Amino acid sequence: MPQWLEVALRTLIAVIVLFVLTKVLGKRQVSQLSLFEYITGITIGSLAAYVSLDVEANWYLGIVSLTVWVVVSLGIEFLQLKSKAVRNFADGKATVLIKDGKILExxxxxxxxxxxxLLQQLRKRNVFKTADVEFAIMEPSGEINLLLTKENQPLTPKHLGIKVAPEQEPQAVIMDGQIMDEPLATIGLNREWLTVELKKLGVALENVFLGQVDSYGQLYVDLFDDQIKVPQPQQKAALLANLKKCEADLEMFGLATDDDKVKTMYENCSQMLMGVIKEIRPLLIR
Incomplete structure (x- = not known):
């Protein structure tokens, strides 16, 4: 067998074996590396290169070594799941770097x-003064996480006492001009509904690069032609405007009548509608 062909076959085998073993190790091996996992990753890469290029040695010995490394790594991960002491030994402990705005030298x-x-890591999180940091910690992975002081935390609706509606994951119902039936069925919709919504927006299905439906049933599309502007859905805004108009009409009717009983009825209806608007407003202003 020509040497170039042998190297090609060895490389193909190494790639397949490396892919399978990485899948066995799981996503953590490629996301958050501990010290041992870092060493394991380097060693596995070196062994894969050995299997591919060292034509003087038996290739299967490299596969055996790869397998042993993976088995050892899996064993350590299993022990880490069962024992905090093993986790502390293999991964290390988190270290507090800033507490109450003071750096722990x-x-x-x-x-x-x-x-x-340290300052560089803080700037990556848009923090430029250590005094603004209530607590900063270095994780075993080397990442630095922090908590800002109360007065420097971003303002949220909760701070203002405003209730907002829960937001669910948008579903991609169109990709590359093709309708995705499974996401449509997940949110209880069908192709007929999608066709009607596309007609409202004035776009053809084959021109849609990506179409998403939010948790409130509104369709948002991105077209292949970026020069074409698609109007944003206005159903919620129109509904809120109509409700406010009804409330104003009820108040006007109450002011226009001289019958006390009818006036009271209109005022009560207006108050009830005002309460409904207050309850559903968080849903309609998102």
Whole structure:
């Protein structure tokens, strides 16, 4: 067998084996690497290169070594699931770097982290003063997470006492001009509904690159032609406007009549409709 063909076959085998073993190790191996996982990843990559290129040695020995590394890594991960002591030994512990706006210099030295590196990590999170940080911690993965002081935290509807409606995951119902039936069925809709909504927007199905339906049943589309502007759905805004108009009409009718009984009825209806608008407003202004 020509040497180039042998190297090609070895590389193909290494790629397949490496892919299978990585799938066995799971997503954590490619997302959050502990110290041992980092070493394992480097070693597995080196062994895969050995299997591909070292034509002087038996290729199957590299596969055996790869398998042993994966089995050991799986064993350690299993022990980590069962024991915190093993987790602390293999992954290490989190280290507090800032507390109550004060930098803990001893912990910085322990992690071999300079002040410049700490400030750089803070700037990545749009924090430019350490005094604004209530608590900052370095995770075992090396990532730095922080909690801002109360006065520096972003303002949310909860801080203002405003109730907002829950938001569910939007469903992609059109991709590359093709209707996705499963997401449509998930939200209880069908192709006929989608066709009607596309007609309202004035676009053809084959011109839609991506179409998504939010949790309130509104369709948003992105077209292949970026020069074409598609109007945003206005159903919720129109409904809110109609409700407010009805409320205003009831108040006007109450003011226009001289019959006290009818006036009271209109006022009561207006108050009830005002309460309905207040309850559903968070749903309609999103």
């Amino acid at each position: 001893d912990n910085l030295k322990k992690e071999r982290l300079t002040t410049d590196e």
